[in-house]
Amino acid sequence: MKIDKEFTLFAKGNFTQSLDFKIIKEEIHSAIQHVVWGSENLFLINPIRKGNGVVPIKKNFVSFLQSKGWLAEQQMTCVNGINPAPIDVIKKISQGVFAVEWETGNISSSHRALNKIAVGIIQNSLIGGILILPKRSLAQFLTDRIGNYEEISPYFTLYQHLDIQNGFIGIIAVNYDEINTEVSIIPKGKDGNAMK
Incomplete structure (x- = not known):
């Protein structure tokens, strides 16, 4: 899978100058590259509108980060x-906890994820976070109404005006490497819009 767009909502204080932050960004970028489907090193998508599921997409991403010491599906109070x-x-580091959410829900879920990260930083539960979600060009082939970069980007200005002294919030928009009509369809879940 490839990174199509990367956007910093805010980066303030000394955290973003730290070695921990540099390693976090490198590990996230590598983990995205490990997201493959239908190929050993590429993410191929069958271009059936609303035809592919979303949850299996993040499996290799999470597994790669776990191999680097990240913790998956951790229950924590950010707000x-x-x-x-x-x-x-x-990832727990010396300055706090860094969170990454990979969007598998609708645009409301995307807003909740960003709000949770922002309030978590304000209340000192987190030092930073990144939301990963598809570009619209990929989202059209995924579960109906999956949150996407173009849909949430008009709201970025809200987060850029937060009064936070130290922390980071970023967005990474991902996309397929190639379209392939022969590749298997990504399985869907059993709940809500996943069935649509």
Whole structure:
């Protein structure tokens, strides 16, 4: 899988100058490259509108990060007053906890993920986070109404105006390497829009 777009919503304080942050970014980039389908080293997509599932896509991503010491599906309270919720992957470092969410839900889920990261930084539960989601060119071939980069990008200005002294929020938009009508369709889940 390839990174199509990378956008920094904000990067403030000394965290983004640290070796930990440099390693985090390198590991995330490598993990995305390990997301493959229908090939040993490429992510191929069968171009059936709304035909492919989303959950299996992040499997290799999460597995790669776990091999680097990241923790998957960790229950943690990022926002005071809200029960602990699982985060796709986190890395504990000297300055705190860094979270990564890989979008498998609709655009409301994308907003919740960014809000959780932002409030987590404000309340010192997190030092930073990244949301990974598809570009619209990929999303059209995935589960109906999957959150995508173009749909959430108009809201970026909100996060750029947060008054935070130290932390990072970023967005990575991913895309297929190639279209291939012969490749297997990615299986769908059993709930909600996944069946559509």
